[in-house]
Amino acid sequence: MIAAPEATPSPPSFTVAPDVGRAAAFGRRSGRRHAALAASLAALVIVAAIATPGAAQLPRRYLGMPLVEALARLQEQGLRIIYSSDLVHADMKVVKEPTGTWLHDVLAQLLEPHGLAVRVGPGGSLLVVRAGPPPVTVRLTSPVAGEVTTGEVEVTAEVDTTERVAFVDFFVNGWPAARVKQAPWSARITVPDEGGSCRFTVVARTAGGGRASDSVITRRVVHEDRVEVALRQVYVSASWDRGRFGAPPELGVGDFHVFERGVMQPLATFGRGDTPISALLLIDASESMRGAELQAAFDAARQFLRQLAPEDEAAVMVFADRVLTLTPFGPPEPGLLEGIEGTAASGGTALDDHLYAALRLLDERPGRRIVLLLSDGADVTSTLTAADLRWKVERSDASIYWLRLDRTRGERSFASAWRDAEGNDREFRELAEVVEDSGGRIEALLPGVDLAKAFTGVMAELRAQYVLGYYPRDLKRDGSWRSLEVRTMPGVRLRYRAGWVDR
């Protein structure tokens, strides 16, 4: 809505002549008798024009107005301004009256005293960004380049800035390893046991949004005498088959039969729900999740983290068409979401790309790996496809649980610049299959549904899962597909991953 400007008693700053003149001329043509009437009408029109509230306005004064309100006014006048509440706080006020005539100048002048600037975004939108925060530099002081690193390594950085440091992130080979929020800027990080070199990166971020990074490359000791542990674990969820509700019966080790490529495998281990979980919460914060939905997602994620056990671990990735926030894996505390909940929804959805990133991040984690995806996901901006994801899922041990906010109630057809409606439908169906093949599932949530309840449902399912272990025979490491089938008593439906790649 455009806010109607206040009426002012000031005289108009322009004159209204031609049409009134035309009205008067029309009056003259109507004859002498009506001349007085026409003249009166014309006069009335003029009086009405002058008396109309808002007919003439003094230039809008912004000084002292909350900045948010000033931006809203500019938006109402046609500027497509996009800003984050992280940058424009409710308590910011206009400290200097803008002198520009053109709206873009006014916008720039409103923002400048707050250290903010404008950047032209997609489709002519105007993005409010920080205008060059005070400089910050960061240097990795330990380990040093070329040093041999193995096992747990103390990583230390020095940060130089006049601003408050918000946090320092440490990455190993590009993967988040630790976040430190106060000095000293150091963390103990376990180096992955892989051959070759190892790259440590530090990214420091100041409260004002300044960023700096530094990297060093070290050498790793390669343990050639690794013991190959070939135990395959299959996570199985059981429920009643169609038509029956309630908890399924307790199943014992004798109730399960595992077949790999059609050949029955003797079970070596049997457990239930007690394998520690590595969970990656993947939260869609694209434009369509703006507002209450994103907040509800964060609330539900907090609930989910509370329900994880102390021996579990979790990380959170918030994404749109890019990664908006990513935490390292750590104990599943609600504090993990600290600083993330202010993330503003923006941009399109690159679901496939970020599902792949999540699976890659989980490759190196221990225990039962799950991706818990919360998205209303209509993917039009991923560079990867569902076929790429299928390839990855077949080589990953992680299961995907997708809580899908279904605004369209099943009607998903839409065309995009990359695919026609049929292509998008096909892509969606394949993605759904990939999720199911991972041993996870999709839960379609209608608008207004209790998200926390859905998260709790996933947790209950994970805790009730059976864990069947067996030693596969004839491992060839040839990239071949080993399909799986698990059978049990009639009337019980099992869900598990479709197989795995021998590599």
Next chain:
Amino acid sequence: MRRFLTCALLLALAAAVPAGAAFREQSKLEAAYRRALGAWAAGQDEDALAQLQRLDQDGEVGRLERAKLAVGKAFGRRNPAALLAAAALEERAYLVYASRRPTMAAEARHTAAALVELHASLDRAPAARTADAAMLASLAGSAAAGSQQSAAEDLYNRVLALVPRQPAALLGLAAIHELHAQYAEAAELLAPLVVEHPDAREARLRLAVNELRLGRRERAETNLRKLAGDGVDWVRSLAAQELAKVLAARGDFAGAGATIDAAAAVLPCDPSLPVQAALVAERAGGATPLDLSTLGACGEAAESARARYTHAPSSELVPLRRDIAAGEREWRQALAGVLGVVAAQPRVSE
């Protein structure tokens, strides 16, 4: 006799009242529109928009358009350039209404286009024609950005009627064809554009992508290779991504990886590149890590080239809108002249 005269007068008045009411309503609308235009000409943008909004939300659509065009015709004869200023106000109003007031937005769009076409009928000079085409293309771009594809298509076609092969219209229409999966039609529009404007990188990219879809692999690959090896923009990133897909599909993972790495070296803040690099390396049997630390360091500078392509094309609209902004001051002066108001002056600090 007096009684007869009174009756005749009453009868005449009874007949004149409805026509008079309509006339008064029309005059009122026209006067209100002139006031809004007066504020616009005087540089009081927000007042102009607020006045126009009051008019637009209160007025009946058909009558409103008639009133606005009547005003436009009246002053357009005196100085046609003033019509472009009025059209610019309507386009600004369209942007304001677009997301929340569809009826008002449609009226503003129709009126803006009608005012531009009125201008085109009054001033047939080549420069005026170029300006008309630019205004309509800008309006079409705004409509396309707001997912009003059929309105955008109609406006782009009107642009081409004025200036055949206008780049923004060709590009915009091609993007609409892509949305309708009409890839051959899109390529047909883009091919002459690329010949005439070899520096139009977005058009070259869209042409290559559509040629790929049409199975013209060799030509598409050549063009993608050129775009992926040159420039520092989102076009380079996307060309590299598409080329890498082509190479990976035929098993050339080394070539795909090199293409992506070269693009990532100059465009570290495109979020798709590290993801695709990691997948290509993994498929090749390597262990290249997925590097998300670069993206962490990019912050708000991270921009998805693929998302840019998904939006309505804007690259050809940028120079065009710059020209419009440059011309707008002059148009507003013309509007001020025909309305008899003081033209926009730089606002003095109070």
